Amino acid sequence: MSLPLPTPTPDTQFFWDEVAENRLNVQYCMDCARHYFYPRSHCRFCGSGDVEWRLASGRAHLVSYIINRRVAPAFADYSPIIALVELEEGVTMMSNIVGVEADPAALTLDMPLTAVFEEREGRVLPVFTPAEAR
Amino acid sequence: MALHDGRVVIAGAAETTTVGVRPDISVLELHAEAARNALDDAGLTVADIDGVSTTRPSPVEVAHHLGIQARWFDGTAIGGCSYIAHVRHAAAAVASGAANAVLVVHGESGRSRVGAEVRMKDTSSPAGQFEHPFGAVYPYATFTLPVMRFLHDRGYDQESLARVVVAQRKWAIDNPRAFRRKPITVEDVLSGPEIAYPFTKDMCCVVTDGGGALIVTTEERARDMRTANNLVHILGAGEAAQASMVSQMGDPGSFGAFKRSSAEAFATAGLTPKDIDHLMVYDAFAHLPLYGLEDLGFVGFGESADFIAAGHTEPGGSLPMNTNGGGMSYTHTGMYGMFAMQESIRQLRGEAAVQAPDVEVSFVQGVGLFFSAAASLVLSNARP
Ligand SMILES: [Zn+2]
Numbered sequence: 312m313s314l315p316l317p318t319p320t321p322d323t324q325f326f327w328d329e330v331a332e333n334r335l336n337v338q339y340c341m342d343c344a345r346h347y348f349y350p351r352s353h354c355r356f357c358g359s360g361d362v363e364w365r366l367a368s369g370r371a372h373l374v375s376y377i378i379n380r381r382v383a384p385a386f387a388d389y390s391p392i393i394a395l396v397e398l399e400e401g402v403t404m405m406s407n408i409v410g411v412e413a414d415p416a417a418l419t420l421d422m423p424l425t426a427v428f429e430e431r432e433g434r435v436l437p438v439f440t441p442a443e444a445r
Numbered sequence: 446m447a448l449h450d451g452r453v454v455i456a457g458a459a460e461t462t463t464v465g466v467r468p469d470i471s472v473l474e475l476h477a478e479a480a481r482n483a484l485d486d487a488g489l490t491v492a493d494i495d496g497v498s499t500t501r502p503s504p505v506e507v508a509h510h511l512g513i514q515a516r517w518f519d520g521t522a523i524g525g526c527s528y529i530a531h532v533r534h535a536a537a538a539v540a541s542g543a544a545n546a547v548l549v550v551h552g553e554s555g556r557s558r559v560g561a562e563v564r565m566k567d568t569s570s571p572a573g574q575f576e577h578p579f580g581a582v583y584p585y586a587t588f589t590l591p592v593m594r595f596l597h598d599r600g601y602d603q604e605s606l607a608r609v610v611v612a613q614r615k616w617a618i619d620n621p622r623a624f625r626r627k628p629i630t631v632e633d634v635l636s637g638p639e640i641a642y643p644f645t646k647d648m649c650c651v652v653t654d655g656g657g658a659l660i661v662t663t664e665e666r667a668r669d670m671r672t673a674n675n676l677v678h679i680l681g682a683g684e685a686a687q688a689s690m691v692s693q694m695g696d697p698g699s700f701g702a703f704k705r706s707s708a709e710a711f712a713t714a715g716l717t718p719k720d721i722d723h724l725m726v727y728d729a730f731a732h733l734p735l736y737g738l739e740d741l742g743f744v745g746f747g748e749s750a751d752f753i754a755a756g757h758t759e760p761g762g763s764l765p766m767n768t769n770g771g772g773m774s775y776t777h778t779g780m781y782g783m784f785a786m787q788e789s790i791r792q793l794r795g796e797a798a799v800q801a802p803d804v805e806v807s808f809v810q811g812v813g814l815f816f817s818a819a820a821s822l823v824l825s826n827a828r829p
Contacts, residue, residue: 315566315582317574327574349575349693375594375697378642379586386580393581393641395590395692405576405590405692415642420597436578 314385316434323350325364331435333428335367337402348402369426370399371439378413389431396424396439410440449713451678451828453536456667457487457660458677458790460783461552464655464776465624471560475552476507479656483548487660488671494660496544498531499551500780501562507550517544523686524813525727525780528657529820532786533682535661545666552656553778559654572690581691584729585641585649588815591697592643592732598698598747603643605750606731607634610647610773612759613728617770620798624651625774648731650777657783659790664828675794680806681714681823683707691815700812702819703740707810710821711742715829716806718743723792723807724764725785728771734758737810738766741821765801768792782811786822793826 319327329336337346340354341361353360376394379386392408409429411417423442428435459482461467461475470478476499484490497508498519508515519534521527528551535547554561566582567573581587596602611631617623629647637645667676685705688694695701711717718741726737738749743764752758758766769775769788776784789807791797809822 315568315573315577317578318569319574320569323574349571349690375591375597377586377589377593377644378639379580380639380641381583381585382580383582389580391580393579393586393590395594395697403692405579405581405690407579420593431578438579 314432316432322352326350330428330437333435335369335426335437336364337367337398337400338362339365346400346402348404365400367426368399370442371396371424371426373408373418373420373422373424374403375420376408376418378415390438392418394439404437407438408440409438448536448540449679449681451680451825452664453540453679454662454664454667455532455659455677455679455790455824456662456670456672457483457489458658458787459483459486460657460787461655464622465653466556467554467654468557468559470554470654472552472554473502473507473510473560475554475654475656476550477511479552479658480511480548480550483550483658483660486672489546489660494546494548496535496538496547498535498547498549500527513548517547523818523820524815525729526782526811526813526818526820527780528783529786529809529811529822530684532659532661532679532822533684533820536679536682539661539663546660546662548658548660550656550658551778551780551783553780554654555777555779556652556654576690576692584815585644587691589641589644589730589732590691591694591816594697595732595736596643599750600747601750603635604631605735606643606648607631608750608754609728609731609734610634612753612756613767613771614774615759616768616799617774620770620775622798623770623775624653625770644730647773650729650772650781651774653776653778655776655778655784657787659786677790677793678825678828679822680825680829681710681712681716682821683709683713684818684820685709686818687816689814689817691817694816700736700740700816700819702817703736703810703812706819706821707741710808710823714823716823721764721806721808723768723789723801723804724766725789725807725809726767727781727785727811728767728773729777729781729812731773733812734766741808741810760799760801765804768797768799768801782813782820785809785811789824793824
């Protein structure tokens with residue numbers, strides 16, 4: 312089994328192109344002044360099409376997580392910590408936490424995180440690491 | 446005819462002859478076995494059925510397989526709560542005259558995978574791009590993800606999850622059809638193999654083969670059926686959906702679709718949690734009954750684990766819950782909603798393996814596609 316890596320679509324291509332350059336972008340609605348995620352042509356809150364891409368700071372915090380003890384073989388080389396993280400911009404993403412022991416004692420909810428970029432089989436993914444560990 | 450005045454009924458219901466391990470039978474034949482058993486229960490034949498709803502295979506394939514010439518189909522696929530939503534849709538169909546008698550049928554070879562379709566992950570879908578690449582693929586590593594926030598916000602811990610398992614196992618011990626029947630303690634649950642911290646093996650549902658079917662019709666038509674004196678009346682129903690991905694659910698410490706589908710079911714029934722004698726909350730994992738008790742309004746914020754620990758949901762308790770043992774002990778084919786309804790119906794008919802006393806009104810709460818969709822029903826053995 313190979314790793315399930317993202318196949319970009321026209322509406323997400325910019326996000327993944329930027330991630331490949333180690334930049335994290337999220338969309339922003341000019342009408343209701345909110346960031347939203349995942350990428351699409353219109354605001355998820357108000358439906359407006361007046362939206363633009365904005366570079367995110369990469370600062371985030373840990374919302375929730377599990378430590379996957381039954382990792383599929385394809386994921387054996389990667390962090391088993393699957394996490395919900397909230398970016399400073401207010402959007403929530405699924406990701407992995409890296410650079411920390413896979414141990415509940417090392418994972419405090421709301422702990423500050425920073426985006427880092429990990430290459431996996433030729434594609435770059437945004438993952439997160441404890442902010443003080445940088 | 447109104448949809449929620451109790452004149453739409455479930456007039457026949459059954460599961461496959463056995464549930465659990467069925468390598469002898471394909472997915473399509475699981476549908477057929479469940480359907481035949483439900484038709485027998487009502488004393489009907491396929492010629493009496495003119496509506497079919499199921500998820501996969503499609504209702505067209507299942508109708509053809511059974512030899513039903515239907516004039517109404519529903520293939521709404523919103524995960525494990527689909528069949529609960531189907532009952533609501535079927536009730537609307539028979540109330541309007543679009544169908545006379547609808548067969549709602551489920552079969553799944555979840556364990557043996559006989560005749561089961563291969564599920565391909567689409568890497569260009571939103572989940573394929575933004576969830577699966579991080580390992581959030583299997584239910585135990587995805588559906589489970591919000592729970593640390595739920596526990597943290599209430600001062601709960603892993604033991605709170607274990608207590609859910611212990612309470613429900615008590616119902617399964619004397620149920621011969623239940624997959625896991627061994628008495629279990631909190632310590633046993635916590636010391637079991639860890640699947641995805643904080644979830645250990647017994648906090649995760651069993652993986653089984655099986656099916657179930659039921660027949661939705663009007664009380665008037667059901668007068669001639671074998672179950673005429675054992676009808677289950679649909680008093681209320683609701684359905685709701687939230688984000689299509691668990692990472693986008695908003696507040697991970699509460700499930701908005703549980704709140705909205707149950708609120709509509711209570712409102713249409715004209716009832717409140719105080720009026721409910723028996724509760725089924727779809728439990729693919731141990732956190733769902735905790736979300737359910739709070740989001741449905743049976744207890745307040747942060748009171749769910751204490752309510753279970755005090756024994757209220759166990760045999761002899763004030764609110765018998767998941768009385769077949771639930772998805773964690775009874776059976777879970779992959780889509781458990783049908784089995785939750787079947788247990789409600791058995792309790793209302795006084796035919797459950799472990800019967801709770803004085804069950805007149807039962808509430809069924811389903812969840813689908815992780816924390817994405819929800820459907821609810823209020824059922825009763827009497828019309829108000
Ligand atoms: Zn907007």
